[in-house]
Amino acid sequence: MFRFDNPIYLWLLLLVPLSAVIYLYSVRKYGRRIRRFGNPALIRQLSPMKSLRRMWIKFILSEGILLLLVLIIARPQIGSKLATNKHREGIETIIALDISNSMLAEDVAPSRLEKSKLLVENLMSRFSEDKIGLIVFAGEAFVQLPITSDYVSAKMFLDNINPSLIGTQGTDIGKALQLAANSFTPNSKAGKAIILITDGEDNEGGAEAMAKQARSKGIKVFILGIGSRQGAVIPMPDGSELKTSDGEPVKTHLNEEMCRQIAAAGQGVYVHVDNSNVADAVLGRELGKLQKGEINNVVYSDFDEQFQALALLAVILLMVDVLVLERKKS
Known part of the structure; x- marks a missing residue:
């Protein structure tokens, strides 16, 4: 059985779309400022090392890291042991x-x-x-x-x-x-x-x-x-x-x-x-x-933490985010 031991923290997942909205707004605002400054095509020629594709890659990596961190603090768990007792009686x-x-x-x-x-x-x-x-x-x-x-x-x-x-x-x-x-x-x-x-x-x-x-x-x-x-x-x-x-x-x-x-x-x-x-x-x-009759109770008596894989994936994404630069290779 899968569960989150601290499901209340799943509300923090709302930060993912919220941060996306804020980022998109900042990109749009940046575009307006560039157009006021001069011709966008000319400005791109004057800054050939700037990579919009890499900028978006870094943003997606940041969103993935935030998502994984929220799932980690919600403590995902899987029931690992079944406790059964065929001699219990109940209704x-x-x-x-x-x-x-x-x-x-x-x-x-x-x-x-x-x-x-x-x-x-x-x-x-x-x-x-x-x-x-x-x-x-x-x-x-x-x-x-x-x-x-x-x-x-x-x-x-x-x-x-x-x-x-x-x-x-x-x-x-x-x-x-x-x-x-x-x-x-x-x-x-x-x-x-x-x-x-x-x-x-x-x-x-x-x-x-x-x-x-x-x-x-x-x-x-x-x-x-x-x-x-x-x-x-x-x-x-x-x-x-x-x-x-x-x-x-x-x-x-x-x-x-x-x-x-x-x-x-x-x-x-x-x-x-x-x-x-x-x-x-x-x-x-x-x-x-x-x-009261014989009840074959099957319940999960022990739960194993499952955050390790998510934490490893978050670390990998963080390392990739650090290695990926917003400018193109020379």
């Missing part, structure tokens, strides 16, 4: 998280989506012998993280979840449940649970049937309904509010009745998520009732 849980625009509403602090992510992170912190998977959905559903015992990777994937991951809006809970039910480890005898976190709005239908189908496979379906019954407007990234075609603010409400019906169909439990920690306690208690 398997697939978390299906609604990331439709309505989850941006702030009737639950700091927002429905951020509260959901915090809830999932707290749940992961309780796991030790169990497996977990992540599914995100709106009008479509896809697997964000296959079922795994690698909680570090699970938290990294969780941090990157936002509504822009899915372009099709809506809340197709049925599709999310179907995908989740098919994402467990085949032939595993461990207790299985689907935890679906949603505000229940704009459901496309078929959710109850899918919950019953999951239950027929021995999978319990828990529904966490997040939001307030009074509803709230949906803020947009630019600071405005989502509005209808008539210019009226869109107000989103928690569809608690539908959430209860789906949980009942899946013989699970419906839990209302608000600004308290009640949902954490109820969910932890219900998951503790599931039968």
